[in-house]
Amino acid sequence: MAKQDPNAIGFAVVGLGMGRHHCRSIREAAGAELVAICDIDPGRRAKAAQDYGCRTYASVDELLQDDDVQVVNVAVPTGLHADVAIRVAQSGRHVICEKPLDVNLEKADALIAACDDFGVKLASIFQRRLHPLSKRIKEAVDAGRLGTPHWADIHLYWYRTDGYYAGGNPPGWKGTFKMDGGGACMNQGIHSIDFIGWVMGGVASVYAKTGTFTHAIEAEDVGSVLVTFKNGALGNITCTTSAYPGLTNDFHIFGNRGSIALMDEKVIAWRIMREDGDKDAELAEERELQALYPGSDSSGAADPMAVGFDGHTVHVEDMVRAIHENRDPIITGRDARHAVEICVAIQESARTGREITLDSAR
16 A cells, blocks of 8 residues: 555554654644554554554564655653654654654653664654643743743643553553653653743752652652742642542743743743833733633643644654754753653652752753
């Protein structure tokens, strides 16, 4: 079965848990064609063949014999990301890796190095950065509109059932250190952790307390972290999967000239002082942003598959353009590394009871 469009970039997806989002995003993306999927579960493969009309493979080795595959989206359990993606890179294919790159920096760095060595592109899924509201916030901070930021926080109040943690392929991999790298922080919270680190210019140190209160898992279902950012500002990261029935994902940033507050994708406050002191214009800007970003019905607060896949589609279309234009993807492996570094430091701090300074801040 040849590609339907010979001019399209051929994509494959490995892992059909969150990989189902990737399949839908590839189908929606301009210039991309889903030509194959790979999963060890025969039932998942049969369903994918029916849903997407593409070739199916039971092993990565088989998949990599398919000459139509130019990009592989890696969506296996986190602790296998680097293992699978390095094999893809060694075959000369480009990689889109689901968040995070892997469970530790050694494996993340090995993946980045392999893609460099074999001359292939490595993109990481951190679609929160790509949301128009996220871009507006980053632009406002970088332009100095908030003055000097002195505080930023994220509070992710989500819920996951016992069935969620018991499921998966292999069963029970979520919430383990070996395969998930942690719990609520590394898995559910990492998009927000990446976002706050990106907006604030990086994290310098963390002091974390974590606990497991409502689930029979190895890692945390509650984590709270005091943060010092590289710019000297303070902050907090709080992530939980024990907030029944699944509530909000909040963000705040305060500077000496303004404040921004979000609840999920809804603007709660956008108050930034104007140079001319015009309060009416200040309030008008806030009303404009609140009208533009009133919130969204799609949320992963209770169901991970309820998250919209539009951000994944942006990543796929960007990879298509990156290949044609011979440039880096919009979020590279090196861009994604800092989120792993933060989460690894959170686990070390919780384990040792010490504040941990990140190597990238030394």
